[in-house]
Every structure is written in structure tokens, then in C-alpha cells.
Amino acid sequence: MGSHYFRKIRASAAVLALICGTGFAQAEPAHGIAMYGAPALGPDFVSLPYANPNAPTGGRIVTGETGGFDNLNPHIRKGSTPWQLRFLAYESLMGRSYDEPFTLYGLIAESIEVGENREWAEFTLRPEARFSDGSPITVEDVMWSYETLGTVGHPRYHGLWNKIGTMEQTGERSVRFTFNVDDRELALLVGMRPILKKAQWDGKDIAESGLDNVPIASAPYVVDKFEAGRYVSLKRNPDYWGKDVPFRKGTNNLDEIRLEFFGDSTAMFEAFKAGEVTFNREFNANKWAEQYDFAAIQSGEMVKATLPHERPSGITGFVMNTRSPQFADWRVRDAMLHAFNFEFINQTMTGGAQKRITSYFSNSVLGMQEGPATGRVKDLLDPFAESLLPGALDGYSLPVSDGSERNRAGIRAALGQFEAAGWTVQDGVMKNAQAQPFTFEVLLKQGAAENQSIIDLYTSALGRLGITPTVTVVDNAQYKERTTNYDFDMAYYRRGLSLSPGNEQYLYWGRDGVTEPGTRNWMGMDSPAAEAMIGEILTSASRDDFVAATRALDRVLTTGRYVLPIYQWNISRIAHVAELKYPENLPIYGDWIGWNPDVWWYED
Incomplete structure (x- = not known):
């Protein structure tokens, strides 16, 4: 796989010229890197501010999980893996501080250098870094990990790899990544990939590994x-x-x-x-x-x-798959939102104690603001005005019911939107002009009792619209397989979002996910406006521009009406x-x- 140095030669002439014109003297080795400004902790910091450096060691913690697993390799598409293994068993070149929006400090790497415009990033490994079997972590292991994960690993690793023009060993313990696009976040992202032991996988197909190959760890x-x-x-x-x-x-x-x-x-x-x-x-x-x-x-x-x-709140609720013809029309999705009586569901499930998610980045400074788009947010969205859905520019908020079970106003609004989309109630059943009934399947994971209860309340409300969905409950493995391949109409959906959204947003909402299996774009959205806003997030030179681009993206996502949002935590x-x-x-x-x-x- 690749040459002796695992060099990835994809650079264009322009990128090569940039490399040739970029000297090593443009940067100095640093102990950390921040997306904007400087790291909060200096090179002599003792510990992370939320850690106790004098904490005793010993004891154990036992956590509960629902479902199951059939794989211990969290870096591939195959099977279902305990999600915690990605973070507990593998170290990366740098580690993230969760007391700053997006800052990394040296871990396997003792230092990082970057180009003047972050067009490249170079890491020097700590000489003492070891795998759990005692063998040293080498530049060869690092380069093999990046290329392997970027080509045959889980799709979440592919986006970064495609933006690396060259990868080369520059010293006994140093490796440089040069990027083929203008994206300031890449210098940070490239420091966050898990490092695997190359020798463990000699002669083995890592993409097909399962319980028979317990990966050798690089973490505690x-x-x-x-x-x-x-x-x-x-x-x-x-x-x-x-x-x-x-x-x-x-x-x-x-x-x-x-x-x-x-x-x-x-x-x-x-x-x-x-x-x-x-x-x-x-x-x-x-x-x-x-x-x-x-x-x-x-x-x-x-x-x-x-x-x-x-x-941010992120998004939690029930996603509608627009690859399914039932949900391709935004007016149908809007009707489904009006029929989803959150106020009654919230009262039934929690006694009305839970606030609702109002947008993908709600509960944070990055969330869309009330009313029409203004200022920089409006400037960013205006070029896409014709393709944006109602509310993106002029203001939008989720439907609110009177809290009663009947939700008459919501049902009436839903009927109007269904009719606009070509569906009417005929003999008590919602049908189109060809007399085909409107129905869909809700896919749920076995053991998700609360989700089942919410869907039961929802299907009861849909009955007043002449709609009878099918609810299918499957085990963990089947759920993983079907959602990976987008084989569902509606499913429970949860995406945590951070204070530093970046390249992962393409994995969540990018158009590649419409057809490429294994992404987080379960709704199948294909929005030029969303892609453009993500691009603005990645190239923003100031914090103000970054916030405006994220708020604009939030408007596109929320007015897309892809998810029936539930509780905000x-x-x-x-x-x-x-x-x-x-x-x-x-x-x-x-x-x-x-x-x-x-x-x-x-x-x-």
C-alpha cells in the first residue's frame, strides 16, 4: 500500500509549487495548537484544568449499555462495536482539551509545526511512545494508520485522507502532512487520528477483522x-x-x-x-x-x-429519509412535524420537564437566531435564496401545539401541507392521486423502550390523518446494517455537535452521503447551501465569520425539516x-x- 514512505502523490502543480516555496523556517515547534488564537495552556502546563493531577489510582467503573456488539475494531465499517473503544484504547498524535472550543496538546507527538497558512503540519513523535505490547510507536506505524484508515477504514476517516496531498517522513521521529485544499482545520484534524500497530495486521485484512483480532492498544x-x-x-x-x-x-x-x-x-x-x-x-x-x-x-x-x-444541543429525534419517495417532498416533512405533538408527548413522557431542541446548534452561541436572517448570515445565504426552503431567510420556528392530545391546529396544518404535496384523505386513508396509501416504516432498535413509547403516541396521532405506519424493532446488528445502508424510512437519530464544527459536517450533511453508505447523513440531504456554509466554516479567518457561517448552516439544516426533534439535554x-x-x-x-x-x- 503506497511506496516505502507511504507517500501519497496526489498533489497538483499548484500545491507542489506551494510546497517548494514553503520553508521549514516559517514555523517553530509548539506544544499545542488552537483553531483560533493560541492554546490557553502554556508549554509548561501540569495537567488539563479539569483533571486532578493528584487523583489516586485504583477501583473500577461499570457502565450499562443497551444492545450488543460483534466486533472489537471500532475503525472499520463491519459489524457493531462498543463506541467507547475508539476513545479508550487508542491514542492519537495530539489530544483535545474539552475546556476550549478546539485546542489540541501533544500526546504521542511531542510537538507540532505548521506552515504560515497551515498548508502543512509536521509532528515529532515522543521517543518514549509505546504500544501496549511494549513496542515503540514509529513514523511507519503512523503513516500506515493514516493511509489504511483513509482508504479501507470507516468512511469517517476518508474525508481527511482525500485532503492530504503528500505524507512523508522528514526525520527519524517526524512526519509531515501537506494538504491539497485551503482548510485551516486540517492541521488540527490530522493530529486526531488513532494510531494502530502496523505489524499486527501484516497478512490480514483489517477491513474484515472482528472478535478474533483484539487490536493492540496505544492508549492507557x-x-x-x-x-x-x-x-x-x-x-x-x-x-x-x-x-x-x-x-x-x-x-x-x-x-x-x-x-x-x-x-x-x-x-x-x-x-x-x-x-x-x-x-x-x-x-x-x-x-x-x-x-x-x-x-x-x-x-x-x-x-x-x-x-x-x-x-450545542445537537439533534435528537426521528429522522426522515429523503431517499424514500414518501419524504422527498419538504411539504410532507413539514406536515409530519405539525402532526408530531411534542408538547403532549413531553407531558406524557416527562411531565413537561424537558425543553425541546429548537435547532441543531441550539443552546449555544452558534445556534440560529430568531427572526429573519441579518448581517453576515444573510449575506452568506442570499446567493442560495432560490433553493432555500421557506423560513431559512425570513425566519422559522418549530410548530407548537396547545398541549392537548387532539392537536387540532397541528392536524389541520398537516392536512394542508399533505394536500399541497398531492395527498388527501380518501375513505379515511391518506392517498395520492393514484389512490396509493401513504405509509412508511419506522425502524427502532431493540430495547429502546422510550423511543417505542414516543412512536406509539405519534402513530396514534397519525391515525387521525389516515396514516398507519409500520414499526419494526430489530436487534443491534440489524439496526447497524440497515442504517449504514440507509435501509429505512424513519429511524431514531442522534448527532452530538461541538462548539467547533468543521470537516465532520461534510460527513453529517454532505452530498456524498446521499449514495455512499456509512455516513451520518441519514436524511439523505443534498444541499448546495449547506455545503457552501461548511466551506465557509472551514475557511473563516475570524471568529465572527465562523459564528455567522455556523448560524447560517443551522438555518439550512433546521428549515430542511429532516428530523422530528425531541428533548434538549x-x-x-x-x-x-x-x-x-x-x-x-x-x-x-x-x-x-x-x-x-x-x-x-x-x-x-
């Missing part, structure tokens, strides 16, 4: 034991090479992280009440208020914590055994990847 934790679909136990490596790296001080304190899998959320909660699970994250405010008064809570053996954060509700502790200083991302269980510890 290694897979110790597992039983397919039942549990995975990760043990802290006592010989982990990076325990004295500042980024790692006060992290990875627990001796064991155990992931227990259950058939449904009810069984998982009962296991938590019984002490078999020691940590539980609760998403239902009503359940948190009424069902967390069991004996272990009353005795103090378990404690409850409510934690704020400043990150602007706080985290966590219950855990009293022995598990965390620092009082929370990062701006709050309870997020890189915080739990990374900076937690066990204290008798």
Missing part, C-alpha cells in the same frame, strides 16, 4: 476480557508509556472500565439499582425526579449529580456509586467524551 487501557454481546472489560496498563505526559496527568485513574450490555433500558436500570452497574446517565427528567429514590440513593451508597454544559443527570469521584472544575463541554471516565477516580 487494553481489552482484558469480553463476551460477545455481553460485556467488555478494559484494564489499565500499568506500564502505559504516557503517564507523565502533561495531557495525561490526572486522567485514566481507574484500574478497570467494564461495559455491561443489556437487552433493554429497563433491565439496565434494574441492574444499576442492584449495584451491578455503578454509573448511570439519565435522560428523562421525570424519571430522574421520581424513580431515583431507591434504597442505595437513600443510604448514600449512590449519589446524584446535575451538571451544566455550554455545548442542556444539563447532564448522572447517578453513581459514592466511591466514584470527579473534579469540581468542569470543562465547558461538561459531561462529554474526554471527561467521563477519563478524569474520574475511585476513592474508598
Whole structure:
């Protein structure tokens, strides 16, 4: 795969000229890099601000998961993998601080250099960096990992690889990536890919690996034991090479992280009440208020914590697949939103305690603002005015019902939009001009009891429109297979979004995902405006332009009417055994990847 240096020769003449004209003296090695400005922590920092460098080590945490798994390789498309393995078992060249919007600090790499316009990034590896088997992490391992993941790995890795013009070893411990597009974020993204051991995969097809090949780790934790679909136990490596790296001080304190899998959320909660699970994250405010008064809570053996954060809401709800002819027309999707009586559903499910997601970046400075687009946001959207859906420029908000079960105004508005799209109620059934009934399939994962309850309420409301959908519940493996190939009409959908959206937005909403399997573009959206706004995000030279581009993207996404949004989680509700502790200083991302269980510890 590639040449001796795994050089990727795709550069155009213009890029080659840029390389030739770019000297090494244009930058100095640095301990970190920020998307805008300088890293908040200086080169002599002791630990991340939300980590306790004096935390004791020992103990364990047991988390509950619903569903199962049939693979331990999180870097390929095949099978279903515990999602945590991507973050617990693999190190990258640099690590992300979740107390800054987008800043990286050295991890496997001791330093980073970038070109004047970030047209290239060069990393120097730490000489002490090792895999869990004790072998050194080499430039060859790094380059093999990038090329392999970028070509035969999961599609989430392909976008970055396609933007790397050349990759070459520049010293015994250094590697340089030169980019073939103007994109300031690439210098950061290229530092965040997992590093795998090349020799482990000699003579093997990594894309077809499963439970028979437990990957050799580069991070503090290694897979110790597992039983397919039942549990995975990760043990802290006592010989982990990076325990004295500042980024790692006060992290990875627990001796064991155990992931227990259950058939449904009810069984998982009962296991938590019984002490078999020691940590539980609760998403239902009503359940948190009424069902967390069991004996272990009353005795103090378990404690409850409510934690704020400043990150965007993301999108959570039920996505409509526009590849399905039923949902190709935006007026039908708008009708479905009017029929989705959130206020009644929220009252039934949570006692009305949960706020609704209002846009993809709501709960943050990046979210679309009320009313018509103005200023820079309007300037960015105006060239796409003819292709934008109603509300993008003149203002949009989700339908709000009166809270009653009948939702008469919502049903009436839905009927009007269905009629505009060519559907009418005929003999009690919603049909088109050819007398074909309007129906669709809702795909749900086994064990998702709350989602099933929400859909039950929704299908009852749809009955008043003469619509009877089919609800199909499948196991974890089938759900993964079908959603990977977009083989559904409607499905539960959740996408977390950060304060630093970037290239991953193409994976979420880009047009390649309309046909390419395995992306996050489950709705099948193909929007030139969205692609242009992502491009603006990536090339913004100032924070103000970046915010405006993200707000403009939020308008395009929200007015696309692709998802029936449900609850907004602007706080985290966590219950855990009293022995598990965390620092009082929370990062701006709050309870997020890189915080739990990374900076937690066990204290008798």
C-alpha cells in the first residue's frame, strides 16, 4: 500500500509549487495548537484544568449499555462495536482539551509545526511512545494508520485522507502532512487520528477483522476480557508509556472500565439499582425526579449529580429519509412535524420537564437566531435564496401545539401541507392521486423502550390523518446494517455537535452521503447551501465569520425539516456509586467524551 514512505502523490502543480516555496523556517515547534488564537495552556502546563493531577489510582467503573456488539475494531465499517473503544484504547498524535472550543496538546507527538497558512503540519513523535505490547510507536506505524484508515477504514476517516496531498517522513521521529485544499482545520484534524500497530495486521485484512483480532492498544487501557454481546472489560496498563505526559496527568485513574450490555433500558436500570452497574446517565427528567429514590440513593451508597454544559444541543429525534419517495417532498416533512405533538408527548413522557431542541446548534452561541436572517448570515445565504426552503431567510420556528392530545391546529396544518404535496384523505386513508396509501416504516432498535413509547403516541396521532405506519424493532446488528445502508424510512437519530464544527459536517450533511453508505447523513440531504456554509466554516479567518457561517448552516439544516426533534439535554443527570469521584472544575463541554471516565477516580 503506497511506496516505502507511504507517500501519497496526489498533489497538483499548484500545491507542489506551494510546497517548494514553503520553508521549514516559517514555523517553530509548539506544544499545542488552537483553531483560533493560541492554546490557553502554556508549554509548561501540569495537567488539563479539569483533571486532578493528584487523583489516586485504583477501583473500577461499570457502565450499562443497551444492545450488543460483534466486533472489537471500532475503525472499520463491519459489524457493531462498543463506541467507547475508539476513545479508550487508542491514542492519537495530539489530544483535545474539552475546556476550549478546539485546542489540541501533544500526546504521542511531542510537538507540532505548521506552515504560515497551515498548508502543512509536521509532528515529532515522543521517543518514549509505546504500544501496549511494549513496542515503540514509529513514523511507519503512523503513516500506515493514516493511509489504511483513509482508504479501507470507516468512511469517517476518508474525508481527511482525500485532503492530504503528500505524507512523508522528514526525520527519524517526524512526519509531515501537506494538504491539497485551503482548510485551516486540517492541521488540527490530522493530529486526531488513532494510531494502530502496523505489524499486527501484516497478512490480514483489517477491513474484515472482528472478535478474533483484539487490536493492540496505544492508549492507557487494553481489552482484558469480553463476551460477545455481553460485556467488555478494559484494564489499565500499568506500564502505559504516557503517564507523565502533561495531557495525561490526572486522567485514566481507574484500574478497570467494564461495559455491561443489556437487552433493554429497563433491565439496565434494574441492574444499576442492584449495584451491578455503578454509573448511570439519565435522560428523562421525570424519571430522574421520581424513580431515583431507591434504597442505595437513600443510604448514600449512590449519589446524584446535575451538571451544566455550554455545548450545542445537537439533534435528537426521528429522522426522515429523503431517499424514500414518501419524504422527498419538504411539504410532507413539514406536515409530519405539525402532526408530531411534542408538547403532549413531553407531558406524557416527562411531565413537561424537558425543553425541546429548537435547532441543531441550539443552546449555544452558534445556534440560529430568531427572526429573519441579518448581517453576515444573510449575506452568506442570499446567493442560495432560490433553493432555500421557506423560513431559512425570513425566519422559522418549530410548530407548537396547545398541549392537548387532539392537536387540532397541528392536524389541520398537516392536512394542508399533505394536500399541497398531492395527498388527501380518501375513505379515511391518506392517498395520492393514484389512490396509493401513504405509509412508511419506522425502524427502532431493540430495547429502546422510550423511543417505542414516543412512536406509539405519534402513530396514534397519525391515525387521525389516515396514516398507519409500520414499526419494526430489530436487534443491534440489524439496526447497524440497515442504517449504514440507509435501509429505512424513519429511524431514531442522534448527532452530538461541538462548539467547533468543521470537516465532520461534510460527513453529517454532505452530498456524498446521499449514495455512499456509512455516513451520518441519514436524511439523505443534498444541499448546495449547506455545503457552501461548511466551506465557509472551514475557511473563516475570524471568529465572527465562523459564528455567522455556523448560524447560517443551522438555518439550512433546521428549515430542511429532516428530523422530528425531541428533548434538549442542556444539563447532564448522572447517578453513581459514592466511591466514584470527579473534579469540581468542569470543562465547558461538561459531561462529554474526554471527561467521563477519563478524569474520574475511585476513592474508598
